Each structure stands twice: as structure tokens, then as C-alpha cells.
Amino acid sequence: MYATAWFCDGEAPSQAPPIPVPRVVERGADDTAAWLVTEAVPGVAAAEEWPEHQRFAVVEAMAELARALHELPVEDCPFDRRLDAAVAEARRNVAEGLWTSTTCSRDLGVDVGAAGP
Template structure:
């Protein structure tokens, strides 16, 4: 396996030398949704027991709470439907609407078109860990809709193998992303 050379690693930021492969966001393959769905299906098929990182809700909500208390949540960067809300309001909703169960997989944690390179190579894996599959599904669906349209969201879910995703769980994990 080829690993790009590290150009800079400072203050928790890792910059790699150009891997020579564009992201899905910068080039439009025949179907960015299908490419992302197939790639995510393969990632989510990895054995959870082999992943040393924990992104379950207990951990993630504790991180979100710490970010709220420390004033680190950027409310100006909230999605349009949450603009005008406080970080405390969003966090309270996350606690109140927390799903009762998690469908655990090895999740990317920030699964968006810029983080998927042509050929199904993943980058920006700082939030990778065992988490509910909807953590990735929600972000992919949101960004594919915004960047490429609803047809690519449908292609994404078809390629992933989930033709009827749970809208409540998509909404919850999209809201969770507001904290980060």
C-alpha cells in the first residue's frame, strides 16, 4: 500500500503531500453518489472489533458538551435550518432526541465529498471510530444534495444498499455534526 508523504504535522493538523488523486468534490465522476455509497459500504463492512477508536454517542455527546461549555461551537456555521439557535439549544435537543440504540460500524466521522478521493480513497479520518452508521450517512446525504442534487443522494443510498434510510436518524446525526 502507498502512503503519501507527510508534509506538515503541527498543532493536531496533518498535511500530506499531494496523493495525485482528486476528490469527488473537485471532479464529477459519472455518479459521485454511487462512488460514495460503494466506498462507504466497504468501510462499514470492516469488523468493529478491530477498530481502536470510539465514536459512540456516549463519547461524542460528552465531546459535544465540552465544546458547548468551552464556547467552541461555531453557531455561525450551523446549517441553514439551525441558524439563530444557540449551541446550548442544539445540545439539549441532541440529548432529548438521542436514539435508543446504535447500529455500530467503523465510521469515517466526516464522510463528505471532499474527503472521498477518486478511486474510493478516504482522507481526513480524524473522527474515524466505532459509531452509528447514520453518522456517515447523514453527512453524505446532506452534502451530496447540496453539491450534486437529490438524484445523487438516491444513487448514494442505492449503492450503499439502503434504499429507505430512516429520516429521523439522518436528521439526528446531521444535528450532531453542528457541534463539530
């Protein structure tokens, strides 16, 4: 699968960049949010501690992935994560009671009390 494949029912279009991605299990949207659920992919997380002789190759692979992702056209992306959109979404969630000190603590492991006033 390729990064633009979810628009093509899993078939990589001929113009798709060669960026493998996990298979999309479900995607959808409602009046307040959009979501994308993918399969887990095999491998070792880049955040893991790598043996010293592999570290340079891991960094190069991650840099190449970042370069390839940054070259993708953003016009077709179904998600808007620009700062102004993310802040507006966060404000709506707080106003609607979706994010409280309890949900932040439970869902994100955030100690809201330690964050200060």
C-alpha cells in the first residue's frame, strides 16, 4: 500500500510516491471529527534503543521518510492539523466537556494538577 492508497480502495495509483503504509481498516468522519484506523505494522519502533552499529542507518531511513512525506501534496489530505485548526478543536472539546482533568489524566496519563494554574 502507498500513502495515497486510501483514496483508491487500496490500489496504489501510478503517480503515488513509493511510501509504504499500513492497510487502512476503517476511516470516517462526522460533524466534529475525522478518523483513520490502520493495521499495526511489523518491525521495531524507531524510538527503541538501537545497537550502535545500526543507529546511523536508522537515522538516515527516518530522514528519508520525512523527506518523502514532506514531498506529498497536502491538498488531498483529509485531515487539517494546522495549529489554528487544532486549537479550535481543542477549545470545542473542552467546551463540550470532552476534555476534562479526568479524561486528560485517564486517556493521556497527564497529571493536570502538576501542570500548574
